[in-house]
Amino acid sequence: MDNKKPLSLVIFGITSNLAQKYSLHALYDMQQKGILPENIQIIGNARRPLNKEEFADFVQDSLNSRNVHHPHSIDNQVLEQLINKIDYLQGNFDDPNFYLMLKQLIKNPNIIFYLATLPDLYRNIFENLKLTGLDSSLRGWVRIMVEKPFGIDLKSAKELNKLLLNYFKEEQIFRLDHYLGKETLQNILTFRFGNNIFEPLINHKYIDHIQITAAEDYGVGMRGSYYDQVGALKDVGQNHQLQMLAFATMEAPEQFTNEAITAQRLKILTALKPLKDKIVFGQYQGYQSEPNVNPNSQTETFYAYKTFIDNNKFKDIPIYVRAGKMLKQLATEVSIVFKNPVKNLFVSHNLGFEPNILIYRIKPNEGIVLKIVTKKPGHKVELEPEYMQFCYKLDHHSHYIPDPYEKLLIDTISGDQTFFNSAEEVEAQWAFIDSLISQKPQIELYEQGSWGPKAAIELIEADGRTWLEPSMDFCKV
């Protein structure tokens, strides 16, 4: 495939919340680092009528708005350079004339269509791209980036896969889950398979259990109309958290290739056991009064469940997964909790039974750390917990963690699908989630700033274990 030829990037829905929050920031970062391909043409589409100045203001406002992923300030010169690269084309995505105008505007042989729109519009977009001949390029390639949520259940995901494959070949389709593009998640593979000393411990002989947490200390904000339709499990559980689980538990791929890595992720996703009576749903108090949320909403803003992986390596190891909004702390991590030795020399001391924990911290205080006990300096034999740690250097000058959207855009440009979902993978994720909630759990209210409903605590305590309080004692910036 020719990746050297000039490229046109067409963003459908450039005024959407998604584009404002993620895509524009990723493009800005790329412009700033000088890694946007030379001769790239960016075309932003939306229904809103905006003239050149109004569009420039829109981009500027979007980039200057508060964003947890981009805390750094915006340089006006870089902003101007980026704005000069974007053409804004207003139109209705169901209007065939709009596609004729788009065709005239596209000047490069290689084309990426990035869909940041509502999925209901996909069929119209694909059909019109085909009618205008924009679904393929005689002089280069065409790729399509499709955002999550990829359907609302297994049935709709299968239909969407079928629809996409009617118009495009699998190698043209880039199904996005931005967690797959996270540097901190990808590093799990390097840590596990690039070092020789840890992987021999990652199995049922040494591991007691695994905990996967995605806790946010904020609510739904202005995204109520989307979130209330979807709920926590489909918003982050069907995708991001299952990928965290897969990265932490998959077997070593034969090679570092798309096929080999995706196949190993898929093996985990299809081996997950849904336990219908081991799932809890919660909703934070006050959620029903959030903007654009149904005042009688029964949508979950929290879930916790227990599962197992049905394979030899993780035989009988419980995996506890939880995620929610308005919780006590912001923390996304995977914790591998190791077994205590049967014979422990320090059993009669304080912390004598403190387990070792390997933590992959996705955010904040990003890093990979091993919780250990050490001897407290002094004349007595006393133990104290410590962390052996690898931390990212986050000083925003010489070091940075690339934004996942930036990484995934670069991968799409080079045609690398390793960190995108295959059709089978997305379907395996939905198959698991659908059976997990075939009897929808009752919603239990929880206090804002807590760790979720009581039932979630009982879920793990019934097994004689407790949820780990994510530590902020390591990798402090």
Ligand code: BG6
């Ligand atoms: C998005 C969800 O996909 O992921 C949000 O829609 C969630 O609800 C977000 O907050 C979490 O992503 P990140 O990158 O902030 O960890």
